[in-house]
Amino acid sequence: MTVVYIAHVREYDKAIQSVRDHLIGVCHLAERYGEKLGLRSVAGLAGLLHDLGKYSDSFQSYIQTAAFHPEDSNYRRGEVDHSTAGGKLLFSLLHHEETSFHEKLLAEIVSNAIISHHSNLQDYISPNMDSDFLRRVRDKELPEYEQAVERFFEDTISREELSDYISAAVDELRQYTAYSPEQCFFLSKFIFSCLIDADRTDTRRFEEQREAEGKDEEGSSHEYTQQTFLFERYYHRLLDHLAALKDNNQAKGTINELRAQMSDACDEFASKPSGIYTLSIPTGGGKTFASLRYALKHALEFKKHRIIYVVPYTTIIEQNAQEVRQILADDEHILEHHSNIIEDNTLHIEQGDEADDGLITQRERLKLARDNWDSPIIFTTLVQFLNVFYAKGNRNTRRLHNLSHSVIIFDEVQKVPVHCISLFNEALNFLKQTAHCSILLCTATQPTLERVKHSLLKDRDGEIVSDLEFVSKAFKRVELVDRIDKPMTNEQLAAWIQTEIEEWGSTLVILNTKKVVKDLYLLLKETSIPVYHLSTSMCASHRKDQLKEIREMLNRKIPFVCVTTQLIEAGVDVSFRCVIRSLAGLDSIAQAAGRCNRHGEELSRNVYIIRHAEEKLKSLKEIEIGGSISASLIGIFNKKAERYGGSLLFQRAMEDYFTHFYRKMESSLNYYVPEVNNEMTKLLMSHPKENSYINHYYRKTGKPFPLCLCGSYRTAAEHFQVIDEPTTSVIVPYHRGREIIAQLNSIEWIEDLNQLLKEAQHYIVNLYPQEWRILRQEGAIVEHLDGMIYELRENWYSKEYGVDLMGEGELEFISW
Incomplete structure (x- = not known):
């Protein structure tokens, strides 16, 4: 037998x-x-x-x-x-x-x-x-x-x-x-x-x-055959949409003609071989659809399997994915991957590596249900992208092979964290040289990634937009106003806003820390000025609802204030009459300026740069150092504006800024790991002759190291995190959040579970360790499925601030 x-x-x-x-x-x-x-x-x-x-x-x-x-x-x-x-x-x-x-x-x-x-x-x-x-x-x-x-x-x-x-x-x-x-x-x-x-x-x-x-x-050739008919359909739908915009009587004028020219340039450029290219379209220049046009045309011509958008913040995913869905008229084949609902360590058995013991239980079904990025079009975050290559937990690495033969678009690429710069560049070099990818770096504020030690292998003559200075001047809609000489408290800032709000109209205030944002919001609430608050303490669905209300106020031209952190800077399509930005890196200032007079509604409006007296930036070194370099450039500009073509928002000033910034941050670019007194790049990519551990091994054993490879892969993975402090994902009780929790507790089939986990991403907030400890101590966290999924209790979620550490949240507007 x-x-x-x-x-x-x-x-x-x-x-x-x-x-x-x-x-x-x-x-x-x-x-x-x-x-x-x-x-x-x-x-x-x-x-x-x-x-x-x-x-x-x-x-x-x-x-x-x-x-x-x-x-x-x-x-x-x-x-x-x-x-x-x-x-x-x-x-x-x-x-x-x-x-x-x-x-x-x-x-x-x-x-x-x-x-x-x-x-x-x-x-x-x-x-x-x-x-x-x-x-x-x-x-x-x-x-x-x-x-x-x-x-x-x-x-x-x-x-x-x-x-x-x-x-x-x-x-x-x-x-x-x-x-x-x-x-x-x-x-x-x-x-x-x-x-x-x-x-x-x-x-x-x-x-x-x-x-x-x-x-x-x-095999993979069949995978392309499956995608090609979708990309052909998408490409023609996008062209039809762009043609309709062109025929619109309101689409006449220099700016709209430039948008059309840059879009056409992307189409023409798509016939070039795969490489690492830049698309430096100014804010409001139609970057999303222009980059999509490049991606679809290039995917068709060079047999790419998928198109992947990588963005720094979930707010951009929500907006861009929705725009693309509407134009392409397809919801099924476009994946949004914001964050992981289930913490990976909850799926491992205490005894170690032998987590798969052959029994397919509910715990195992959750692991199987995770997405492996096999959709034709994917929107994901920079955190998720970097995790694929470097983070612990094989749920991340599982997706890596599906990056090959792709067009990958990095939106607002300047937001790559400084300590991840070298790792980011090496990953892109691999995708270009070995994995048959074409990569597009999109931003109005291009960083000089090719000028650092682990340099990015950009293609020569790889900028799609010709005559950048002319285009930048044509899109210039704001003036930067220097107010950094005297630091300003929240009380002074609130008083200034009250004095000027009728003249300014809609006003966006962007500060560097959540605490000063919330404090200013509370001060302004005591006035008669309508005021809104945005924060990463809100789940994606909550922010989306807030932005909808904000856009309605903008359309009605009612004077009001929106107070927020920098989450609004990258790609969020809003246009205020006035912007106030706390001193930060020049790229952040430029992105903030992109939320002012965004569509050229008026000839020019002001963006005020202030120095905030109450921000504690000790743990935010990138912002602190970026701000000091920006202050120096502002001083130079005030004396000799022609050096930068008449604006600090043009590319010449941005190149100077990033050159100085990366030089100042040089010791941080390779991701230093203090626990092992080594850099991440050396743990993963050092040559045996340069590996200090190999030399110590020989002195310790008296024998040559017996392997060809010498990477400390596990050590590196255990210490890697894109965000300085690891966060824990919780589902919050906003709208469908509670209902999703109930369904996750009863779900059986993997296909249904996959869909539910994707939907749950809109109701997730990522908590920092201190927030997590406070909420656990207060009994505000509920565990589900043996601690695989976490839920936040209602009283700890506010309709104004999102997660409320005081337990005074009010969600009376929720109905089931």
Whole structure:
């Protein structure tokens, strides 16, 4: 009788997926994903070996008992190591004195993916000069290892077939001739991504009782065929929309003619080969549709699989995605990915890496339901983009392979955090050079990313807008007014606004910290002036409703004040008659100016730059240093305006600003990690000859380091975060927020769960550690699904401020 070795058991009907079926299914999917970079067999090898350890008696005994006799189980979940065996086998076959460099490299890259597929990639060498990787693949004793290997060769593939498959993988790896530390890191992450997504996808299919879809067997070329008819339809719909705008009588005049010319330039530029290009359209110049026109045309001409918009703030996602949906008349194929609803650490078993124990429970279904970015058009944030490459938790890395063969548009690219600049540049260089991507950097305030140490490989003559200075002058709608000589308190600011509001009309005040924003709002509330408040303490749906009211006030031309942090600066389409901006970086000042007289309603309006007396910027070094450089440039401009073409908002001043800013922040660009006294770039991308850990290893052991690779991948992932303080996502009780919580508690099917998680993003607020501690102590946080999802109680959410740490929120306007 044929023995069936179990990989997974469905919880609700106790159906079995065999180890053989799972390994072959994952192998085929991983081949399809790896094919995108010519690494079909390399990725497939990871899939073929990843769960080899499930052939052991220990695992089979565990899964049988846990699934069918849980009352008798002596095992704890995740206790049986099933992920080491496959990596150990490959390492033993390929990593010894007789094997070639490419065989050793293959063993290191693929074995690491295998042993790490429920956690993070392991350190080849760690800060304590040990190798977690070698400890697993070479040194760890697995009592039933030989047994599992024999069953694998009997049940799944012969030794000869595996040898041939490995040879094909080695040949594929030879095509990458540079083998720089940067390239090896990204290739390792790419293979890891292919494995993780293939593993999750195959398990999900089993959970949903679906056979492998035909399209997955046909490879990446079929994926493009599926997308191309959508992109053709989208392209023509966009052209029809732009033609309608052109025919509109109100669309005449110099500004609208320039918008049309820049849009046409994007269409023409799209025929150039893929690269890293810049689109420096001034504020109000139609950047969203112009960049989309480039992306659609380029995707069609160069067979790209998807278009990805990356923005700094969720506020831009909400606005841009809605605009694009309306023009393209498609909701189904456009994904908004704001934030992760479920914290990744809640899905890991306490015992460590063996989180997948074969039982597909509700906890596992939540993991399977996460989006892997396989939609044709995706809107996501800069945080999510950087997390794909560098953050811990394999939910992030799972998406990486789907970035290949894409057009990626970075909106407001100047908002990349300083400590992530080098990492950002290296990721884009990989996407351009290896992953067949075309990248467009969109902003009116282009940063000089090509002038730093880990420089961005921009293409020469890569600016789409010709004669930038002429275009900038044509779009000039404001004058910057210097009021920084005397610092101003909130009381003085409120008094000034009261005196001038009738003359100014609609007024936007942008300050640097949430505290001074809220304090000014409370002061202005005591006056007769209508006042609005915007903050990241509000969920996306709440901000959207507030902005709708604000736009209605602007349309009615009623004098009022909106007080906000810098969240409104990047891409939010509002136009005030007056803007007051607290001193910050020149790029922030320029973006703030873009919210004033945005559509040229008047010949010119004023943007006042003030120095706020009450802002505490000690922990906001980028704003503090940016402000000091801006103050210097303002002083130079006041004496010699012609140096910058008559405006600090033009590109010449912006280049000077970023050159000085990056020079001043040079020590921060490579992401210093104080816990290990090293830079993130060195942890991930240092050459063995320059790696201090390798030198210490030799002095410690008296032996040369035995591996080709020396990255501290796990250490880096454990310390990486785009935002300085890690945040925790909570669903807030705004409108449908509570209803979504109730549905998440009862949901069964993964497809429904996927849709619900996407909707839940609109009702999420990310809490900083101090906020989280206060709310937990006050009993304001409710845990759901064993702590996988968090909800904020009603009294701690306000219709004015969003999250209210005082527990005095009022949500009487909510109806169910």
